[in-house]
Amino acid sequence: MTEIISTNTLILGGGPGGYVAGIRAGQLGIDTVLVEAGPLGGCCLNVGCIPSKALIHVADEFHRIGGMAAANGEHSVGIKVSAPKIELSKTVDWKDGIVRRLNSGVGGLLKRSKVRVLNGWATMTDGKTAVVKTEEGEVTVKAKTVILANGSVSAGLPGLPFGGDILSSTEALSLDTVPERMAVVGGGYIGMELGMAFAKLGAKVTIVEATGAVLPSYDKDLVKPVLQRAKSLGIDIRLNTLAKGFEKGKLRVETDGKAETVEAEKVLVTVGRKPNTEGWGLEELGLDRDGPFVRIDAQCRTSMTGVYAIGDLTGNPMLAHRAMAQGEMVAEIIAGERREWDKRAIPEVCFTDPEVVQVGLSEAMAKEQGHEVVTGLFPFQANGRAMTMEDESGFVRAIARKDDHLILGLQAVGAAVSELSAQFGTLIEMGARLEDLAGTVHAHPTKSEGVQEAALKALGHALHV
Amino acid sequence: MGIHVIKLPDVGEGVAEAEFVEVHAKVGDEVEPDQNLADVMTDKATVEIPSPRKGKVVWIGPEVGETVAVGSEIIKLEVEGKGNQAEVEAEKAETKPAEHKAPEPEEKPQEREPEAVSTPKPEKDRSVAQEAARAQHTSVPAADRPRARAEGEKPLASPAVRRRAMDRGVKLEQVMGTGPAGRITHDDLDAYIAGDAPARTGGAGAGYAADTSVQEVKVIGLRRKIAEKMAESKRRIPHITYVEEVDVTALEDLRAHMNAAGKAEGKPKLTILPFLMRALVLALKRYPHINARFDDDAGVVQQFGGVHLGIATQTDNGLIVPVIRHAEANDLWRNAEEVLRLSSAAREGTAKRDELSGSTITITSLGPLGGLVTTPVINHPEVAIVGVNKIQTLPRYDAEGRVVPRKLMNLSSGFDHRIVDGWDAAEFVRAIKGYLEHPATMFV
Numbered sequence: 001m002t003e004i005i006s007t008n009t010l011i012l013g014g015g016p017g018g019y020v021a022g023i024r025a026g027q028l029g030i031d032t033v034l035v036e037a038g039p040l041g042g043c044c045l046n047v048g049c050i051p052s053k054a055l056i057h058v059a060d061e062f063h064r065i066g067g068m069a070a071a072n073g074e075h076s077v078g079i080k081v082s083a084p085k086i087e088l089s090k091t092v093d094w095k096d097g098i099v100r101r102l103n104s105g106v107g108g109l110l111k112r113s114k115v116r117v118l119n120g121w122a123t124m125t126d127g128k129t130a131v132v133k134t135e136e137g138e139v140t141v142k143a144k145t146v147i148l149a150n151g152s153v154s155a156g157l158p159g160l161p162f163g164g165d166i167l168s169s170t171e172a173l174s175l176d177t178v179p180e181r182m183a184v185v186g187g188g189y190i191g192m193e194l195g196m197a198f199a200k201l202g203a204k205v206t207i208v209e210a211t212g213a214v215l216p217s218y219d220k221d222l223v224k225p226v227l228q229r230a231k232s233l234g235i236d237i238r239l240n241t242l243a244k245g246f247e248k249g250k251l252r253v254e255t256d257g258k259a260e261t262v263e264a265e266k267v268l269v270t271v272g273r274k275p276n277t278e279g280w281g282l283e284e285l286g287l288d289r290d291g292p293f294v295r296i297d298a299q300c301r302t303s304m305t306g307v308y309a310i311g312d313l314t315g316n317p318m319l320a321h322r323a324m325a326q327g328e329m330v331a332e333i334i335a336g337e338r339r340e341w342d343k344r345a346i347p348e349v350c351f352t353d354p355e356v357v358q359v360g361l362s363e364a365m366a367k368e369q370g371h372e373v374v375t376g377l378f379p380f381q382a383n384g385r386a387m388t389m390e391d392e393s394g395f396v397r398a399i400a401r402k403d404d405h406l407i408l409g410l411q412a413v414g415a416a417v418s419e420l421s422a423q424f425g426t427l428i429e430m431g432a433r434l435e436d437l438a439g440t441v442h443a444h445p446t447k448s449e450g451v452q453e454a455a456l457k458a459l460g461h462a463l464h465v
Numbered sequence: 466m467g468i469h470v471i472k473l474p475d476v477g478e479g480v481a482e483a484e485f486v487e488v489h490a491k492v493g494d495e496v497e498p499d500q501n502l503a504d505v506m507t508d509k510a511t512v513e514i515p516s517p518r519k520g521k522v523v524w525i526g527p528e529v530g531e532t533v534a535v536g537s538e539i540i541k542l543e544v545e546g547k548g549n550q551a552e553v554e555a556e557k558a559e560t561k562p563a564e565h566k567a568p569e570p571e572e573k574p575q576e577r578e579p580e581a582v583s584t585p586k587p588e589k590d591r592s593v594a595q596e597a598a599r600a601q602h603t604s605v606p607a608a609d610r611p612r613a614r615a616e617g618e619k620p621l622a623s624p625a626v627r628r629r630a631m632d633r634g635v636k637l638e639q640v641m642g643t644g645p646a647g648r649i650t651h652d653d654l655d656a657y658i659a660g661d662a663p664a665r666t667g668g669a670g671a672g673y674a675a676d677t678s679v680q681e682v683k684v685i686g687l688r689r690k691i692a693e694k695m696a697e698s699k700r701r702i703p704h705i706t707y708v709e710e711v712d713v714t715a716l717e718d719l720r721a722h723m724n725a726a727g728k729a730e731g732k733p734k735l736t737i738l739p740f741l742m743r744a745l746v747l748a749l750k751r752y753p754h755i756n757a758r759f760d761d762d763a764g765v766v767q768q769f770g771g772v773h774l775g776i777a778t779q780t781d782n783g784l785i786v787p788v789i790r791h792a793e794a795n796d797l798w799r800n801a802e803e804v805l806r807l808s809s810a811a812r813e814g815t816a817k818r819d820e821l822s823g824s825t826i827t828i829t830s831l832g833p834l835g836g837l838v839t840t841p842v843i844n845h846p847e848v849a850i851v852g853v854n855k856i857q858t859l860p861r862y863d864a865e866g867r868v869v870p871r872k873l874m875n876l877s878s879g880f881d882h883r884i885v886d887g888w889d890a891a892e893f894v895r896a897i898k899g900y901l902e903h904p905a906t907m908f909v
């Protein structure tokens with residue numbers, strides 16, 4: 001006897017897109033059921049954003065202390081310590097604790113919004129019905145409206161199937177020891193972030209990238225400081241190199257037709273993510289597709305009436321904050337409000353060392369779109385706060401229209417610049433001009449002063465460079 | 466480094482002020498000697514203000530559209546070496562810092578501009594000066610005016626404004642943004658909502674949309690002169706308009722013949738205008754009080770012996786009336802040449818001052834457009850204007866009562882009814898008609 005639940009809105013997936021849609025729908029008084037097979041929070045919270053940041057933090061600390069110890073008391077800031085040791089299993093426990101806190105946090109928020117959460121695997125049988133396999137048995141959910149928030153999965157390579165010593169980011173974030181040698185296949189942001197973190201933890205890291213550049217979605221100037229740091233960490237970056245296979249601690253690679261091997265205890269494959277389109281009945285729904293993604297319009301409607309899709313399932317950039325914004329919007333649309341996607345920019349942040357952030361258009365993109373632009377660049381070498389934090393690498397750059405100085409894009413690379421993404425996004429969403437930014441008092445001493453200075457530079461009268 | 470002050474030059478004819486109509490340089494520009502910095506316009510002509518020497522523009526006083534007195538400082542250049550005025554130099558020592566903040570003309574000692582016609586406008590000048598000072602601080606001057614959005618460009622508005630627009634079902638693409646860079650403010654949205662309700666229900670989705678945009682165009686330069694002149698004329702003169710049909714069949718035959726003959730000799734092509742000018746000259750001999758200027762303030766009509774014919778000419782900037790002096794002394798060909806020369810000079814803006822003033826009667830013609838009837842506005846202080854309408858081939862009865870095709874043209878003429886009675890107006894036009902219908906009588 002299967003239980004049948006009738007509800008207004010059914011959400012498939014408890015990741016950032018799904019749970020935000022759920023919370024907002026609940027706030028708006030919509031009867032909502034959310035189905036999630038794993039713990040709440042999706043990849044982001046459980047095996048992605050949050051765990052990786054935890055690992056990166058520990059790696060940074062370990063590396064910093066190691067640097068002080070290696071200087072044997074002669075370290076320039078005057079701290080004397082002995083060589084640190086890392087117990088990675090403890091790190092993972094600590095990380096798991098954070099994840100658990102956040103899991104239950106999300107659960108609490110959904111509960112407060114009166115969203116019913118079903119723990120199980122949902123399969124769509126038609127555009128209004130899902131069969132959910134829970135521990136207690138099958139439950140059929142019938143809904144007027146469905147939000148597909150099924151997310152994405154790590155893409156693999158045919159020659160390197162996940163399993164054993166071939167890891168996806170999920171396994172890499174739960175290792176109990178630091179491998180001596182690690183090969184990272186794929187130099188995108190996940191590969192670079194984790195590759196640098198493991199290098200700081202003491203692994204000898206080789207990054208194998210098939211194209212001619214790492215972090216290909218970022219401007220070359222922004223990537224340069226990251227490459228310099230990678231080099232100083234002893235990371236071996238092999239461009240235009242294909243990973244062919246892995247046997248007995250040796251990764252077979254091919255650079256311009258020349259075969260070589262890279263010694264590696266573990267191989268981390270981070271060649272991107274793909275939408276999770278299999279195993280839950282999407283094929284039966286017959287929705288229009290946009291390449292591998294589910295095609296949506298400006299209101300996240302799919303080709304089937306009453307079926308919405310949000311998040312990684314629907315296209316690039318596959319970022320949690322895009323999914324959250326879509327989820328919020330769709331809940332409001334279902335509640336009868338007039339909404340459509342009108343965001344000017346989705347911030348992109350890369351938690352490498354140094355961090356990279358870009359919001360809006362790059363100079364090249366702006367020119368491609370026919371804008372005449374002015375740019376201003378402020379190097380952190382001229383920033384007092386950067387000096388006191390022992391990291392002067394990187395810069396802030398502002399890109400604006402030449403005629404009316406409307407800010408089109410803001411970028412930064414440097415230590416802890418990810419937090420600047422908020423200001424960048426606000427400026428662009430508000431339609432700020434260079435004069436607005438230049439005319440705002442920025443607290444001294446902060447790295448954010450560089451943002452104001454970049455605008456002043458673009459206006460032709462920077463004060464500190 | 467010195468400051469070279471450029472003052473509004475005396476443009477002659479007792480002109481005391483001129484309007485700043487166009488600026489060709491901006492603060493911060495490097496300029497070469499003789500480079501045109503600005504155009505000023507007097508009652509009659511546009512005068513260029515050339516740069517006297519090489520330098521950098523550091524201050525531009527008047528705003529476009531502002532009327533400035535002769536002798537007032539209009540532009541300042543930063544130049545190599547000393548500036549142009551000893552007294553400016555002398556004062557520089559103490560006013561230099563202030564120079565960059567607010568060079569305020571009204572604060573300068575009176576003796577520094579003895580030739581300046583005193584037109585104190587402190588309020589205005591101060592704001593202009595501050596404007597200029599602001600501009601100096603930013604080397605890339607910012608465009609504060611709203612910019613037209615390009616096709617497909619997303620409207621600029623804060624997230625809060627966008628959300629309100631969505632709530633109200635307003636497409637921001639249709640809302641005019643008045644904020645910086647054309648940003649749509651809450652006020653813009655309110656204004657749109659307040660004024661747009663019927664258009665939205667009527668036109669939505671049908672491909673028809675109400676265009677609620679309003680563009681403010683400053684009436685400056687020649688346009689302002691025209692506006693002032695027309696208003697002056699209509700305010701002062703009680704117009705009487707008189708329309709008469711003229712059979713120009715014979716005239717057109719003669720014209721065609723003369724053009725065919727003249728072409729071989731390299732003579733200019735004759736339009737109907739030189740013939741009309743000739744007819745007018747002859748008719749005015751019989752009605753001299755129509756060839757006049759009426760000074761109604763003094764209560765005096767000046768009747769002229771010579772006929773100085775104004776020819777209303779359309780230029781890219783607007784209406785200009787070049788004047789053919791002593792048309793009574795010109796034959797047809799000379800009239801034709803003069804019309805050609807002066808109208809192109811007017812169009813190119815190269816007409817001299819005395820070629821643009823002193824007319825005693827004016828002809829206005831829309832050329833091939835013509836129309837059937839016009840009600841021309843008299844070129845004050847003249848007392849008459851003759852308007853030429855288009856030539857059409859129309860059926861008319863001949864002496865035997867047969868319908869024949871004739872080439873017909875209307876003359877629409879305006880008269881100052883204070884000076885010219887209806888009877889005289891009719892007689893005068895009939896005289897012109899007589900000459901034009903029997904062209905031989907013009908040359909006997």
